[in-house]
Amino acid sequence: xxxxxxxSVSARGAYDGILRRQSARESAARTYARALPIVPVRAxxxxxxxxxxxxxxxxxxGAGTLALGHNHPVVLEAIRKVxxxxxxxxxxxxxxxxxxxxVTELFRTLPSGLADQARVQFCGPAGTDAVEAALKLVxxxxxxxxxxxFSGAYHGMTAGALAASGGAPDVRVARLPFPQDYRCPFGxxxxxxxxxxxxxxxxxxxxxKSGVPYPAGMILEPVQGEGGVIPAPDVWMRRMREVTxxxxxxxxxxxxxxxxxxxxxFWAVEHSGITPxxxxxxxxxxxxxxxxxxxxxxxxxxxxxxxxxxxxxxxxLAMAAGTATLSYVRENDLAARAATLGTRMQDQLxxxxxxxxxxxxxxxxxxxxxxxxxDTEGDGGGDAxxxxxxxxxxxxxxxxxxxxxxxxxxxxxPYVRCEAGATATAAERSEGPRPAAPDLAAAVQRECLRRxxxxxxxxxxxxxxxxxxxxxISDEQAAAVLDRLADAVAAAARAHAGRPLSPRRSxxxxxxxxxxxxxxxxxxxxx
Numbered sequence: 242x243x244x245x246x247x248x249s250v251s252a253r254g255a256y257d258g259i260l261r262r263q264s265a266r267e268s269a270a271r272t273y274a275r276a277l278p279i280v281p282v283r284a285x286x287x288x289x290x291x292x293x294x295x296x297x298x299x300x301x302x303g304a305g306t307l308a309l310g311h312n313h314p315v316v317l318e319a320i321r322k323v324x325x326x327x328x329x330x331x332x333x334x335x336x337x338x339x340x341x342x343x344v345t346e347l348f349r350t351l352p353s354g355l356a357d358q359a360r361v362q363f364c365g366p367a368g369t370d371a372v373e374a375a376l377k378l379v380x381x382x383x384x385x386x387x388x389x390x391f392s393g394a395y396h397g398m399t400a401g402a403l404a405a406s407g408g409a410p411d412v413r414v415a416r417l418p419f420p421q422d423y424r425c426p427f428g429x430x431x432x433x434x435x436x437x438x439x440x441x442x443x444x445x446x447x448x449x450k451s452g453v454p455y456p457a458g459m460i461l462e463p464v465q466g467e468g469g470v471i472p473a474p475d476v477w478m479r480r481m482r483e484v485t486x487x488x489x490x491x492x493x494x495x496x497x498x499x500x501x502x503x504x505x506x507f508w509a510v511e512h513s514g515i516t517p518x519x520x521x522x523x524x525x526x527x528x529x530x531x532x533x534x535x536x537x538x539x540x541x542x543x544x545x546x547x548x549x550x551x552x553x554x555x556x557x558l559a560m561a562a563g564t565a566t567l568s569y570v571r572e573n574d575l576a577a578r579a580a581t582l583g584t585r586m587q588d589q590l591x592x593x594x595x596x597x598x599x600x601x602x603x604x605x606x607x608x609x610x611x612x613x614x615x616d617t618e619g620d621g622g623g624d625a626x627x628x629x630x631x632x633x634x635x636x637x638x639x640x641x642x643x644x645x646x647x648x649x650x651x652x653x654x655p656y657v658r659c660e661a662g663a664t665a666t667a668a669e670r671s672e673g674p675r676p677a678a679p680d681l682a683a684a685v686q687r688e689c690l691r692r693x694x695x696x697x698x699x700x701x702x703x704x705x706x707x708x709x710x711x712x713x714i715s716d717e718q719a720a721a722v723l724d725r726l727a728d729a730v731a732a733a734a735r736a737h738a739g740r741p742l743s744p745r746r747s748x749x750x751x752x753x754x755x756x757x758x759x760x761x762x763x764x765x766x767x768x
Contacts, residue, residue: 260278273697279695284299287299287300288311298694298725299711300697305609306525307525311529316528319562319564320561324558332555343561343563346563348361351508358539359536361536363554364535364554368397368521368523370399372396376401378491381544382540387414387455389417390460391419391461393407393469394462394495396521418438420435420477422434423674432476435476435477442481446488458490459490461492463510464504464606466498466609467498468700472604479513494519497524500520500522501525504580519535531556531559587605590603597731600615601674608714610708611700688729688733691729692729
């Protein structure tokens with residue numbers, strides 16, 4: 242006798258049994274398994290097949306790890322070649338032909354200003370360990386201890402990386418405002434908001450009474466992924482490079498999720514044209530297997546032998562898979578493909594935003610896309626944000642402020658312009674953004690799963706549905722993803738119509754326990 246969907250009763254029982262045993266035996270800290278109760282048994286490209294016989298389009302991609310999707314032929318061939326050769330699989334940090342090929346290909350892809358003077362450190366096989374290595378490196382090179390990071394950041398779950406993240410429970414790192422349009426910390430967005438964020442940073446560094454010691458380094462993400470898919474404005478990125486270079490502060494770019502073509506250039510820093518002093522790389526560089534490195538200027542290479550180590554930093558299979566992935570993305574110009582397709586997908590998603598008021602903003606870069614859901618019944622920022630905006634706009638109306646038209650400075654009228662990849666309008670900024678709707682975003686995620694689409698949640702209040710499809714996604718597959726997502730949004734919006742979401746705190750977020758807070762932070766990047 243068959244079960245629903247053509248799955249036998251015995252197969253369904255085995256599937257349910259695996260999920261029950263996972264719940265009974267695995268840690269309470271597990272994250273993705275809670276929102277995605279599936280048991281993958283086969284996968285290829287964009288598609289996952291579950292033990293229950295259902296097929297899913299995977300727009301989570303291992304939290305951005307699978308640049309070429311599941312089990313790409315060039316990756317499998319590279320792994321089989323190493324296995325068949327009899328080469329050692331574990332070599333610590335010894336030199337091997339496999340490692341030499343990986344480093345050669347990696348250096349070939351680096352920004353030109355770094356490639357000709359780079360050193361590489363292999364780390365424990367997770368992005369968070371590479372962040373730890375980067376922080377150690379700049380502290381050793383400068384003799385200073387402090388670190389500057391940004392609100393909304395996510396750099397990992399180990400102690401040092403978590404301390405530099407936006408959700409750190411024990412603040413030991415100086416926090417700076419990260420510019421964004423929709424929820425600008427200054428209430429104005431656009432070039433003015435980015436300029437204020439840059440000025441704030443300069444003031445903190447140059448004011449001897451700021452209370453912030455001169456730092457060993459500054460760490461930033463070119464696109465904040467887990468923070469809500471917020472692209473840093475290119476002009477602001479260049480300002481941060483100028484600010485740090487002028488003050489001999491090493492600039493660390495965390496490209497763990499943005500790298501290997503994801504945002505439309507091979508490395509996301511290339512959008513702004515900057516060359517960081519240190520790059521933190523993981524996820525896609527291992528071709529679906531665990532691998533993490535930092536690449537940095539050779540003059541920073543002052544730490545002694547053993548200053549950073551890890552038993553599994555010599556993962557030969559990951560290096561082979563990584564070499565195959567890096568070269569395939571480079572040779573097939575998949576970064577340009579991500580830029581073109583990502584723009585098209587965002588344009589179509591903005592049409593969805595015009596149909597449903599609960600879509601607050603669509604934003605992103607390349608195939609790193611976010612849709613923020615908002616409570617249409619809640620109040621916007623209102624007069625408080627408007628007052629702050631008008632006051633700051635007046636201050637920025639003085640001549641000499643980059644990016645603000647001269648006519649605007651003379652008239653004193655607030656200048657509002659969306660950066661590429663954002664949808665906030667002048668009217669929306671005037672009223673202030675609606676409160677975040679995490680319940681609705683979670684409902685959209687559930688409706689997506691029912692329709693065979695896997696998506697991730699992120700953002701400050703887990704109100705952003707994230708799309709991270711493989712760079713190999715076809716036009717037809719992209720259309721299927723958008724169709725299923727549109728159906729899911731419509732279903733979730735209907736279910737929530739006229740129904741209050743959760744009781745809200747004064748900041749617009751539903752109340753959460755400390756356990757919920759920890760669970761959300763733990764699920765941000767998954768490494």
